[in-house]
Amino acid sequence: MKKEKQPARRPSAKAPKGVSRRGFFQAMGLAGAAATTLAQGGCGSSGGGVDPALQQGVGPDAIDVALKVNGRDVKVKVEPRVTLLDALRDHLKLGSTEPVDLTGSKRVCDRGSCGACTMIVDGRTVYSCTVLAVEAQGRQIRTVEGLSEGGKLHPVQEEFVACDGLMCGFCTPGFVMSAVSCLERTPGATADQIRKCLDGNICRCGTQPRALEAVVKAGARMKGRR
Amino acid sequence: MPYKWPEKRQVIGTKVPRLDGALKVAGKAKYSYDRNLPGLLHGKILRSTVAHGKIVTLDLAPAEAMPGVKAAMSIKKVGDIVRFGGDEVAALAAETEEQARDAIRAIKVAYESLPPLASEEAGLERNPPPPPQTTEKGLKIEEAFAKATVTSEGFYGVAVITHVCLETHGLVADWKADDDLVVYCSTQAVGNTRNSLKNHGPFKAIANLKVTCETPFMGGGFGSKFSADLQGTVAAELARKAKRPVKLMLERDEEHWAGGNRPSLFAKVKAGADKDGKLVALDVESYGTGGNSTGVDMRLPYIYLPEGHRIRNRDVNVNAFNKRAFRAPGSPQACAVMDQMMDDLAHAGGWDPVEFRLKNLPGQGNPLVNLSPIWEKELKMGAEAIGWKQGYHKRGDPAAGPIKRGLGCAINTWGGGPGGAQASCTIAPDGSVEVRCGTQDLGTGTTTLVPIVAAEILGLEIKDIQGKIGSSAYPDAGGSGGSTSCGGVSLAVGVACMKALEQIFAKAAPALDAQPGDLEAEGGKVYVKAAPAKSLSWKQACALLGAQAITAVGDKADKEIQGMAASGVGGAQFVDVSVDVETGQVRVNKVVAVADCGLVMNRLLCESQVYGGVVQGLSLALFEERRLDPRSALMLNPDMEWYKLAGHSDLGEIEVHLLDYPERGVIGIGEPPVIPTQAALANAVTNAVGVRVGVLPITPKRVLDALAKK
Ligand code: FES
Ligand code: FES
Numbered sequence: 026m027k028k029e030k031q032p033a034r035r036p037s038a039k040a041p042k043g044v045s046r047r048g049f050f051q052a053m054g055l056a057g058a059a060a061t062t063l064a065q066g067g068c069g070s071s072g073g074g075v076d077p078a079l080q081q082g083v084g085p086d087a088i089d090v091a092l093k094v095n096g097r098d099v100k101v102k103v104e105p106r107v108t109l110l111d112a113l114r115d116h117l118k119l120g121s122t123e124p125v126d127l128t129g130s131k132r133v134c135d136r137g138s139c140g141a142c143t144m145i146v147d148g149r150t151v152y153s154c155t156v157l158a159v160e161a162q163g164r165q166i167r168t169v170e171g172l173s174e175g176g177k178l179h180p181v182q183e184e185f186v187a188c189d190g191l192m193c194g195f196c197t198p199g200f201v202m203s204a205v206s207c208l209e210r211t212p213g214a215t216a217d218q219i220r221k222c223l224d225g226n227i228c229r230c231g232t233q234p235r236a237l238e239a240v241v242k243a244g245a246r247m248k249g250r251r
Numbered sequence: 252m253p254y255k256w257p258e259k260r261q262v263i264g265t266k267v268p269r270l271d272g273a274l275k276v277a278g279k280a281k282y283s284y285d286r287n288l289p290g291l292l293h294g295k296i297l298r299s300t301v302a303h304g305k306i307v308t309l310d311l312a313p314a315e316a317m318p319g320v321k322a323a324m325s326i327k328k329v330g331d332i333v334r335f336g337g338d339e340v341a342a343l344a345a346e347t348e349e350q351a352r353d354a355i356r357a358i359k360v361a362y363e364s365l366p367p368l369a370s371e372e373a374g375l376e377r378n379p380p381p382p383p384q385t386t387e388k389g390l391k392i393e394e395a396f397a398k399a400t401v402t403s404e405g406f407y408g409v410a411v412i413t414h415v416c417l418e419t420h421g422l423v424a425d426w427k428a429d430d431d432l433v434v435y436c437s438t439q440a441v442g443n444t445r446n447s448l449k450n451h452g453p454f455k456a457i458a459n460l461k462v463t464c465e466t467p468f469m470g471g472g473f474g475s476k477f478s479a480d481l482q483g484t485v486a487a488e489l490a491r492k493a494k495r496p497v498k499l500m501l502e503r504d505e506e507h508w509a510g511g512n513r514p515s516l517f518a519k520v521k522a523g524a525d526k527d528g529k530l531v532a533l534d535v536e537s538y539g540t541g542g543n544s545t546g547v548d549m550r551l552p553y554i555y556l557p558e559g560h561r562i563r564n565r566d567v568n569v570n571a572f573n574k575r576a577f578r579a580p581g582s583p584q585a586c587a588v589m590d591q592m593m594d595d596l597a598h599a600g601g602w603d604p605v606e607f608r609l610k611n612l613p614g615q616g617n618p619l620v621n622l623s624p625i626w627e628k629e630l631k632m633g634a635e636a637i638g639w640k641q642g643y644h645k646r647g648d649p650a651a652g653p654i655k656r657g658l659g660c661a662i663n664t665w666g667g668g669p670g671g672a673q674a675s676c677t678i679a680p681d682g683s684v685e686v687r688c689g690t691q692d693l694g695t696g697t698t699t700l701v702p703i704v705a706a707e708i709l710g711l712e713i714k715d716i717q718g719k720i721g722s723s724a725y726p727d728a729g730g731s732g733g734s735t736s737c738g739g740v741s742l743a744v745g746v747a748c749m750k751a752l753e754q755i756f757a758k759a760a761p762a763l764d765a766q767p768g769d770l771e772a773e774g775g776k777v778y779v780k781a782a783p784a785k786s787l788s789w790k791q792a793c794a795l796l797g798a799q800a801i802t803a804v805g806d807k808a809d810k811e812i813q814g815m816a817a818s819g820v821g822g823a824q825f826v827d828v829s830v831d832v833e834t835g836q837v838r839v840n841k842v843v844a845v846a847d848c849g850l851v852m853n854r855l856l857c858e859s860q861v862y863g864g865v866v867q868g869l870s871l872a873l874f875e876e877r878r879l880d881p882r883s884a885l886m887l888n889p890d891m892e893w894y895k896l897a898g899h900s901d902l903g904e905i906e907v908h909l910l911d912y913p914e915r916g917v918i919g920i921g922e923p924p925v926i927p928t929q930a931a932l933a934n935a936v937t938n939a940v941g942v943r944v945g946v947l948p949i950t951p952k953r954v955l956d957a958l959a960k961k
Contacts, residue, residue, distance in 0.1 A: 027961070111348065131284065186273055189855050191275055192278065234862050
């Protein structure tokens, strides 16, 4: 018997098309790329599907960015190099029209390898540390805070608490977002499918066994409700 | 009368979901990293790009002229030596993090390189080499080996690993006045963090300085976060200069460089057993590194005590950041050496590894003798649960094909006695209860523990208690290290509540026409034990206090609490793996962990600690290693791609058994479950593939190398 395929720990499918840093450089064109300090990221060949506004070249100074977060319109003034994660965590409070303080998504690795910053953008999970704020304009952005608006926890969140799928809790918002997205996309997901969905989320405290149990239970509850 | 835990317990030992869980899952728990104060500046540190060198140029002026920069300071000066890649050189604070990063790059700095020590082996070859520290006990080593009929030799080791706390080290510093500093610090010790800022370093000279450390939530420490640390002091200094609050949280690479690491240990071991399968002799030549000035935490021989042993250890320096305590300091390394040795010796003698361990559990003369019955029980339970009888085979899975399966086990011990702690319990005339304790919650569940204890003692429900922890303004409790918090905090809170209850009883007794000693508090009532119908509701009883709330203080140092807590646990773990001998990949099928506990306070969270230990142990066993470039001594993997932590699919099934001994009182168990996983996994791999890999982490390359030598 040949052993089963090794786990895909960091699903490459995580970032949707056109929202990567690379995509951003393509979008910016030469002028933009040269003008920012992120040029060491390298420029790719030109690609399609580029936002015409971005083709003008933006930055390096702060620009107005309009975002739709948890169904609300917010404005934030950030340099084009600022990630969606940092824009929401650090800049929203200071420069936004409405003083919201969205620090639920965590910055842990800042380069797409831990999942602590997971958000749902246009229905797909993204590592928000690998998405630039300017590129997220016009998209539906959901953060962990959006799950319990009105004070009622989402079934996934309730089960995380009930099963103790968290310890220090620093990874937990990312886990919760991956789990919610997994169950929304695959209602009735099996434990194996859920495990694969959560493979891109890293936890140092070792909550994985109980986080999995929590999502399986939440999945069963959500399915029952349908 | 001495205080003791109630015989009949309503809350203690039940499964209580963590009380701060809802805030954490909702993303509303504010960690240090999340503190966005008005006017906040972002601090960054310039770190050396050489692992060993002298600073020859350092000019902050170009950085100070950069947009947004509000304060800058040097940490080292020209002529100073940097001792590891990432050593702190200078720092600044700017309006935005992006500006701070740019400005750091504008600092002019140059180094004159000095030759770095990049590995333990390079450190060993230094001239003169570090001298060995020798310990010898029992029979002379030659005499001990003369008694042996079976010997085995091996080389075992564990590489340096880093803590990888998901919330990095750091704090937000906010000066409320020239002599009033508040810090929000990611720390395992709010009291010591305050003290480190108040009593040491640049602020010591400020008259009547008040420092408060607020840490309601923190994202993991594992032994690496006991003070404000250099970056904390720097943040406070920058904040003082700029007259604005400063946030300085390390970035991921900095966390690997300077957030702490666990020392390595490598050991050439010769061991002997007599014909009855008794360990008689142990000779160890070991070395390891704790970084650029400190050594390894040598704990050999671990658990098993032969008739004679000799340990010759060399502490080696390398150009890397100093070690920090890591979950059960020294023990996982010692366990990895001893329990792999035990396995090889059992193999050499043809004995079953579980039987061989049972035969060599501590006996008279070994300070751990009292734990032997516990280990015996655990080894039997674990063997049963993993399917040892059916699944164990002699070394090397005879199955055809590249996938080999194997079983392994290891045992562990740790103290976990109660740490110093004080707590206060305030009961108001309206019946409300507030309990304060200057401890902190690392994810271990202290926030939940405090109301559990109070509710139990006062006969109330958890929701009736306001538990307050995570601030140095509360009664002092020690840092959360050594698995000492659960015991210390339980005692302090328990006694504070017992003392407060005595005062309530004193007021209620006349109303119930009884003596205070005749009363009991249970189910929200205060009643006469012998005549439960004679009762007052909790509120009625508290109303008798009149206008004044009462406050009582409990202290772990109180002499009257002996027996409420204890120290010393044993544990055993079994691992079932499959190894692909063509690729060297190890796959974990199952882990069984049997953890000895005293009085379990919160069963749900106690189990989580054991799960957490096993998960961390597997991650360490399979993936984690700090790699230094052999020429420059710069860390090659200061990230989370090449410094890998285990993900869900790497873990297999994990089964946790708690072995309760409530009569022993509370014993902390945060650390022990991480100890034996590495050794048990290593033994399982050897059982599967037929050769000893020896050095952890057991990467595919190490497996293939070991097979190639077969
Ligand atoms: S912080 Fe975005 S994946 Fe780690
Ligand atoms: S709960 Fe601490 S990192 Fe996951």
